[in-house]
Amino acid sequence: xxxxxxxxxxxxxxxxxxxxxxxxxxxxxxxxxxxxxxxxxxxxxxxxxxxxxxxxxxxxxxxxxxxxxxxxxxxxxxxxxxxxxxxxxxxxxxxxxxxxxxxxxxxxxxxxxx
Amino acid sequence: xxxxxxxxxxxxxxxxxxxxxxxxxxxxxxxxxxxxxxxxxxxxxxxxxxxxxxxxxxxxxxxxxxxxxxxxxxxxxxxxxxxxxxxxxxxxxxxxxxxxxxxxxxxxxxxx
Numbered sequence: 001x002x003x004x005x006x007x008x009x010x011x012x013x014x015x016x017x018x019x020x021x022x023x024x025x026x027x028x029x030x031x032x033x034x035x036x037x038x039x040x041x042x043x044x045x046x047x048x049x050x051x052x053x054x055x056x057x058x059x060x061x062x063x064x065x066x067x068x069x070x071x072x073x074x075x076x077x078x079x080x081x082x083x084x085x086x087x088x089x090x091x092x093x094x095x096x097x098x099x100x101x102x103x104x105x106x107x108x109x110x111x112x113x114x
Numbered sequence: 115x116x117x118x119x120x121x122x123x124x125x126x127x128x129x130x131x132x133x134x135x136x137x138x139x140x141x142x143x144x145x146x147x148x149x150x151x152x153x154x155x156x157x158x159x160x161x162x163x164x165x166x167x168x169x170x171x172x173x174x175x176x177x178x179x180x181x182x183x184x185x186x187x188x189x190x191x192x193x194x195x196x197x198x199x200x201x202x203x204x205x206x207x208x209x210x211x212x213x214x215x216x217x218x219x220x221x222x223x224x225x226x
Contacts, residue, residue: 004157035216040218041201041218041219042216042218043158043203043205043216044216045213045214045215048213055211056213058213090157090158096210097210097211097212098145098146098207098209098210098211098212098214099146099148099163099205099207099214100146100163100165100210101160101163102148102150102160102162102163103148103150103158103160103214104160105157105158105159106157107156107157108157
């Protein structure tokens, strides 16, 4: 069983479209995250939720909106997609916000905007 | 702006060699330091999380040390094997509720 699963794995879409990426964890963790891998391969935090409550909201365009229906799910919705949104997006989870026991990552979603 | 730095950026070693990399982080405040192993086309996998100055952790041939007073951590790999080829990321957080900031990684290639 995959601990942190993201869908879809690949997403190719046209500029201006709205798309969602889903993430689910079956580890019983309280905290979930979205990271973006930028062009230099850096992992940059976007959002973090702890028990469905938003605790970290980095400076990202407001076209990006996370939603956590329960603590096992954290979805990322992106409106009006732009070319610069093309990247790999990683979901992760941890037992507690500070990641005391490390993060468990999903396998990533490669988003390509054409 | 808080930065985590890692050196070297990349490293090529022969099979059987031992190697080490450095992670530097701001030492003013500290909560936890993480090391991850990231193989190509896979997701990062946690190796160690260290919270106390002087911590040393070991998993098989890989070990790590932590100096929070001077703001650095070392990762050691003893007797490198081709399967150790990966990018090694370190990450640091200031408080228990703060974001974890990732470094750029050290890319290791082990030549058979």
